[in-house]
Structure formats: C-alpha cells, structure tokens
Amino acid sequence: FANLMGELMGLYECIIKGEALPALIADDYVDLLRYINKQGITKGEAYWQEYLSEVEQSSYVPYIKDISKRNELLSNTAIRLDIPAELSERLTGYSQSNGLTVNTLLQGAWAYLLSRYNNCDTVVFGATVSGRELEIENIEDRIGLYINTLPVVTRIDPNAGIVDWLQALQSGHTTGRTDYSYVPLNRIQSTTNIQGHLFDSIMAFENYPLDEALQAMDRVLQVGGINSEEGTNYVLSLGCYLTGKDIAISFGYHDALLDREAVHRIRDHFVELLKSMASGVDKLSELSYLTDPERIELLETFNDTALAYPGDKTLVDLFSQQVSQTPERLAVVCEGASLTYRELDKKSNQLARYLLSKGVNKEELVAICMERGIAMIVGILGIIKSGGAYVPIDPAYPRDRTAYMLADTGSRFVLSTSGLEDVVGGYEGVAPIYLDEGWEMLGDYPSSLPDLGLSPDNLAYVIYTSGSSGKPKGVMIEQGGLVNMVLWHQEAYGLDASSRGALYAGTAFDASVFEMHPYLTIGASLYPIVEEDIRMDVKKLSGFLKDKEITNCCLPPQICREMIDEDIALEGVTIVAAGDVLNIPKSTSLNIYNNYGPTENTVVATWFAVRDNYGSSIPIGKPINNVQVYILGEDLHLQARGMAGELCIGGIQLARGY
Secondary structure (H helix, E strand, O other): OHHHHHHHHHHHHHHHHOOOOOOOOOOOOHHHHHHHHHHOHHHHHHHHHHHOOOOOOOEOOOOOOOHHHOOOOOOOEEEEEEOOHHHHHHHHHHHHHOOOOHHHHHHHHHHHHHHHHHOOOEEEEEEEEOOOOOOOOOHHHOOOOOOEEEEEEEEOOOOOEHHHHHHHHHHHHHHHHHHOOOOOHHHHHOOOOOOOOOEOEEEEEEOOOHHHHHHOOOOOOOOOOOOOOOOOOOOEEEEEEEEOOEEEEEEEEOOOOOOHHHHHHHHHHHHHHHHHHHOOOOEHHHOOOOOHHHHHHHHHHOOOOOOOOOOOOOHHHHHHHHHHHOOOOEEEEEOOEEEEHHHHHHHHHHHHHHHHHOOOOOOOEEEEOOOOOHHHHHHHHHHHHOOOEEEEOOOOOOHHHHHHHHHHHOOOEEEEOOOOHHHHOOOOOOEEEEHHHOHHHHOOOOOOOOOOOOOOOOEEEEEEEOOOOOOOEEEEEEHHHHHHHHHHHHHHOOOOOOOEEEEOOOOOOOHHHHHHHHHHOOOOEEEEOOOHHHHHOHHHHHHHHHHOOOOEEEEOHHHHHHHHHOOOOOOOOEEEEOOOOOOEOOOOOOEEEEEEOOHHHOOOOEEEEOOOOOEOOOOOOEEOOOEEEEEEOOOOOEOOOOOOOEEEEEEOOOOOOO
16 A cells, blocks of 8 residues: 555656656556466465464454354454553564564464463464565565465474574464465465364554655655554454554454453453563463453452361261251151151161171271162261261172272172172172161161261262273262362252252262252251152153152253253252253253262362353353362463363362372
8 A cells, every 4th residue: 555655646746746657557467477377376285284284273262252253244443552662672672682573473472372262282373464575576566465364373382482482483484474475365274174264363564554654755745644444354353563662453353243341351461471471481381461350360259269167077977966956857758768867867877886896997998889768878877977988889880890899999898788689799808788688687786876086088988980091980088078068058059957859869970979968967858769760751850859849959951951841840949950061942940050060079169050041051150168160271371261271170179189
C-alpha cells in the first residue's frame, strides 16, 4: 500500500509541476508465475511436508465460544497493547544482543503461549509474509498482492535454553519464508495428516508503520492521520508493530467467537511472558505467563478448602459415638431383615474379637467377597474394628484376578457367605469364613469393642484398580482421609438421622465407601439393593427408591441418563453421579450432583451441583473440604483458567504412598 500511495503522490507532484507523467508498468504476475514454475510447486510442498512432520495436532486459541465458526468470521474488533517503553527497550536489547529479530522474539512468545493453551510441546501458527523476498527483479517496488500466510512450527522443550530455542525458531522459518513462500497455504496443509484447520491464529509484523512511511516521503502531497481497518478470517490476528524501540501489538478478533474478557486475558498472558523472557531466565521451564491475581486465584482462592475436623478420630470412633446416641434406630434394612445400631455394633464387635482370636494383626489385609447385604456391612465393620483393613473382592471377578489379589495382599482370611464356596475356596493359605453360617459361633465372643488404640494413619481398606501396568493395583486408604470424606459428605448433602441411603455399588467399587460410611456414622438407615434387575432397570430402581423413601443415592451416570430419558421424577431424592463422565441430555427435575475423584483420593475430590446445567460437558466442580486440585501442564506448571492439563490432587484424603 505504501508503494501504491507513493506512486499516487509522485503522479500528483508531476501534474502540479507540469512535468510529463512517467510510464507505469502493470504487474500481471507473469514473473511470479515463471518463478514458481522454475522452482516447482512439488519441491515447495516437499519442503513444507518435512517442516510440518512433527506437528501431530492443530494449535488453537482458547476460550472460543463457537468452534463451528472457527476461521469463518472476519474479525470486527481489536484490542491494542502498547508495550511499556522500559520493557520494549529491554526486549529490543535482548533481541539484538542474541542475534534475534524482535519478530522472532514475539513469535516465540506466542508459540510458548499456544503450547500452554493446547497442553502440547509442538505448536503451529500462521505468519503473514510480504512475499517480497522472492528472487524476482524489483519485487520490492512492485504493486500487487504477493502476500501469503505460512505456518510457523516450533517444539517447546522445557529443558532447552531460551536463546538457543529462539535462534532455532528464527533460522527454521527463514528458509521457508525466503525460498518457499510461494506455496499456497492450502497446498501446504495438504501435506499433513491434520484434519480441519491447522491453526486459527496468525501474526503479522511491521517494522515501519504505514503513516510514518508515507510521512517520510518528500512530496508536495502529504498524508497524515491514517486510520486503517484490518480483518482476517482467523480467530485471533496479532499485528505487531516496531517503531524504533517501541513495540505495539494489536489483537484482532470477532466478538462472536471471543469475549473481550478472554482477549484481555490472552493479552495479559503475553505481557507477563515477555516480562519473564526479558528477566534473564535461561531455560523455557523457568518462564511464567500467569499474572499474580491468576496465580493467587488458582493456588489459593479455588483451593480455599481448609476446614477444621476431628483429625484425631477414626471411622470406628465416629461409628461408636453414633451407636451411643441412636442405639435403637435402624442401621441396615435389607430384604425383610434389619439391624439396629446397637445390634450392628454388637455383631461387628464380636466378629472383630473372632478375627483377633485368629491372630489378625493391626493393618493386616483381610479379604471380603460377598454380595450387598447385612452380612457384608457387618464384615466390613468387623474387619476395621479388629485393626485390619478390608480388601473387597467382587464375587464376579475371574478366578485368576481373585487369586492375584489374595496373593498380592497376603490375605490369610476371606470373609464370605455360603453359596460362594466355589468363588473363595481352594486358594492356598487363605481360609474362608462364611458369616451367615457363623452367627451363632460369633455369639461366644465378647460384644464390647476391642481397645486397639487405632489412629487416623492406620489403614481402613485397600481397593484394587485396573492399574496402569495391566495388573490390578491396590490403593491403600487410611482412616484420617476416610473420616474427612465422611464428614464432608454429611455436611454437603445435609445428612441427619432421618436420612435413608441406598447401597447401589458393590464393595469392590469405591462408591460403596461413599454410600455406606457417611450414613452409618450419623444415625441414618442404609438400604442395600440386592437384586440385579432392580439396579439395572430404571423404572424398577425408581420404584425401589420411592418405596423405601430413600433420600440419598449414588448412581452411575448411565443410569442417571436413562432416568432423564424416561422423564422419571424423584422428589426429595438427592442423586450423586459418580464413576464415569456425566452427560445430561435435557433439562430434568432430578436433583443431581456430579462427583469426581480417583480411588487414590478416597472416592471423591470435587463436586458440582448440576441444577439447570445440561449438555455433553458437565463440570466436575470444585474441591471438597481439605482437598486441593490443580491443573498442570506436561512439565507440571500451573495451567491458566480454562486450559486443559493433568488434574493433580493434594490434601488429607490421598492414599498412602502419594
């Protein structure tokens, strides 16, 4: 455009001076086409294919509101960033002292942010080139559209030196810009296996702003006060301008795709990163882009979960205290049978005494393999009261998995019921104890609680997960973390002695921990669901919940979705969805909470009240009491709000060994 205006001003000057007009030669791009034919488009494509060979995924701008319109709307607004003079001077000095252009420095900053935003080490974005570096005679003075957008690729290695990385970025892009910028972008992208858009952000760099270029021309006609409107179809266009040592950046976008707040956040990240780069740090791993308020929000505000709780108590303490308060209330009701708190306490104490008589030691792992029911609950409490830790085994497990778990835990005993002899019998060194056949035998043992001096750091249970190695892995949960979860659950869901909980999960699934212990330590009643057809048929299940006047239950997300599809209403029932991704297909009257947590964090780490939220992406919410949650990138740096990453959990509920 400057060339065009320069010619116009020159012609105007000739006219007013009465001079002959110079001959103007139209550029019909014949020389460009000859150049491309000489170089060969295939050769150019081969270069770009090699250049893009490490790109495995697209690199996208975060916070976009409608991904279906990515790169389809022309940007209609912009936010300008004028880098403070002192920082601009430091950045230009940094570039010059290390043999870099300011353009490369800004490209590096954007590449680093994209790696954070996309949580990947290899990123790609677009760079607008003028096309004036091609070896065509007088190309700098020609009037025409030689512009092209080329991909810029770089790999972010946290251990790499910043200067070395930037120099490699600069040299790596120079060849493509100078020798192969004639290849159209669509032909370049066709050399990759990336589906969809390769990137949705571009950078354009100007060393000399247009108005200053025109003002520098010594002409009679002068042009000033230029306002230009620029727009691209990309989600975010970064226009970078350098005047002397002053750096300015324009962030162009369409407000239907990005909120102004989101662009402000990206702008602030850019500034913080430039400050970090200019601070003198050596390695990429030392760079930081989060603002101080963001860091405080992520580390402190979001994780302000500290709440005093009886850290000296165990599950046995909570249960015994509840027995003394509500001894005659129903604790467990199952298929016509029931136990009061006093009866449940007595039977579990007697079982604990029996196990102790068999030589069970503190923290010894005792297996339990039985279906949901009263005997199962007596067995779990009896093991814990004996000082042991229970190891649940699903009766449906393949025999080789059961054998592995028994051998891995060194269990000497497995609690079970008659009818499961083929499941639990025949393992060397493991003695089955059939509780339903031994109630009378247990009556010979004292009904008082053994005084073992259990502490919060003693094991409560060990649940096996699939394990990353392919073999089941035992997760060891201590009493202290279990107590924290129990007390949080009671507070969060408003449990009291009038509550009624359904026991849906089997003991080998840690949701059963969630379903049992908070209720048996507050005086509520527990109703195990024994029949499989009731558990799997949402209409029968809803009938069970209504018939038993259940107030609280934990259900798999798939069951929740089926209930919503069937328009089932459960007034007065609080449902916790856990164990898988929760999708809510439509608005529902069901009172659902989305709980998330790995087994290694004592069942639950975060929770979210669904209420009027529905769709394919239900949040997992915020951390529960005394639990901290952080989203970290691949190199364990904090990710910005809204960015994908690894979920890392801390706090009192972590399993032993973490």
